[in-house]
Each structure stands twice: as structure tokens, then as C-alpha cells.
Amino acid sequence: MKVSKTYPLKLNVNGEWKKAEVTPRETLLHVMRERLSHTEVKEGCGKGDCGACAVLLDGKPVNACLTLALQADGQRVVTLKGIGTPDKPHPLQESFIKKGAIQCGFCSAGMIVTAKGLLDKNPKPSREEIGKAISGNLCRCTGYKKIIEAIEEAALKLRRTKNDRR
Ligand code: FES
Ligand code: FES
Structure with a gap:
């Protein structure tokens, strides 16, 4: 079985730094929900059509399902709970x-x-x-x-x- 290489990820979520090891293909949505337990970030269509997964990334709304987690490395993420x-x-x-x-x-x-x-x-x-x-x-x-x-x-x-x- 092929195991994907993982990379360290650091995110400032609602003012707190969080770390995870993620694969290059993992979305920010997946990491927020499955690894960091931020289930207030909702999963809807999973392909950018509904906006249910929106978070603020360095102050700008983005669809977390269309953002690769590693693209967000080192940035501020604000979820509903942070508001x-x-x-x-x-x-x-x-x-x-x-x-x-x-x-x-x-x-x-x-x-x-x-x-x-x-x-x-x-x-x-x-x-x-x-x-x-x-x-x-x-x-x-x-x-x-x-x-x-x-x-x-x-x-x-x-x-x-x-x-x-x-
Ligand atoms: S889950 Fe629908 S846009 Fe992300
Ligand atoms: S989809 Fe039901 S309140 Fe908006």
C-alpha cells in the first residue's frame, strides 16, 4: 500500500496556533473537521458550489473545500466560533x-x-x-x-x- 508523504502544517485558528501533519491533497475543510475538531465548519457540496464551508483566511472568505490545507500554512483561519x-x-x-x-x-x-x-x-x-x-x-x-x-x-x-x- 502506498503511503502519502505528510508535511507539517501550522494554522492560527480563532487566535490559537494549531499543528497537524497533512498530505498535499488534504483540503482545509478536511483538516479543520477531521484533525482539528472544528466541526462548525460545515461540509456541503464539497466542490465549491454552496459556501457552507466558508472560513476567513487571513480575513478573506474562502471555501475551505477548495483550499488545500498546505496553501493555508502559517495563516489565520476564523470560523463561526471565532466570530x-x-x-x-x-x-x-x-x-x-x-x-x-x-x-x-x-x-x-x-x-x-x-x-x-x-x-x-x-x-x-x-x-x-x-x-x-x-x-x-x-x-x-x-x-x-x-x-x-x-x-x-x-x-x-x-x-x-x-x-x-x-
Ligand atoms: S462544501 Fe460547498 S462550497 Fe465547500
Ligand atoms: S439552507 Fe436552510 S437556512 Fe439556509
Whole structure:
């Protein structure tokens, strides 16, 4: 039996450095879920069509199923759990719940991660810009309207919080 050579991988996941030995063919999705137990990174289509597996890689949303783990070596990975937790939810998570933008929940992790990537670089996106940002994230339940409203509401809340701090 042929055994694939492995290489050391170092990732900063939600602020913590993690190490693994991976083969060149392993995807970031596989490593996150199977080796680092970050099952909040969801597996959907596995071929770049649904956005369920989105993570922020050095601040930019990427599909983890299309990213080779070794391509991410030395970089920062942020998952849904790095954005907020049940005890300390992010405004995006609060708005998704409040607006009914989470139904079956299959798309939600990827959607929120993608929205976070958008709001970090564009705190006041138009509806069109939000639509464009989430165009790679498939939702079979909500018709997108509630998701877009939730992102708008979170953006407003984040801008207000920032202004209050000034
Ligand atoms: S699982 Fe990665 S895009 Fe669908
Ligand atoms: S809430 Fe079901 S796929 Fe989006």
C-alpha cells in the first residue's frame, strides 16, 4: 500500500496556533473537521458550489473545500466560533436569529462567516453589495431576504457601537 508523504502544517485558528501533519491533497475543510475538531465548519457540496464551508483566511472568505490545507500554512483561519459564541454572540449572529434568517441552519455558518468578511472591509454595504458578497452561499430555505436584512441590521448595530466608543 502506498503511503502519502505528510508535511507539517501550522494554522492560527480563532487566535490559537494549531499543528497537524497533512498530505498535499488534504483540503482545509478536511483538516479543520477531521484533525482539528472544528466541526462548525460545515461540509456541503464539497466542490465549491454552496459556501457552507466558508472560513476567513487571513480575513478573506474562502471555501475551505477548495483550499488545500498546505496553501493555508502559517495563516489565520476564523470560523463561526471565532466570530461569536452562544455566551458572547456577534451582532451578526443575534440579527440572524432575530430576523428568522436561520431556518434549517445548513447555510448559516458559511453565511455568517462570509458576512463578517464583508462587514470587516465594508461597514456600510448596500443591498447589492451584500447580495454580491453572499452570491456563492446557497440557502434553500429563506429566499435570502431575511439574510440580507439580518446583515443590514448587524452592520447598523456595529456602526452604532463604533460611534458610541468615540
Ligand atoms: S462544501 Fe465547500 S462550497 Fe460547498
Ligand atoms: S437556512 Fe436552510 S439552507 Fe439556509
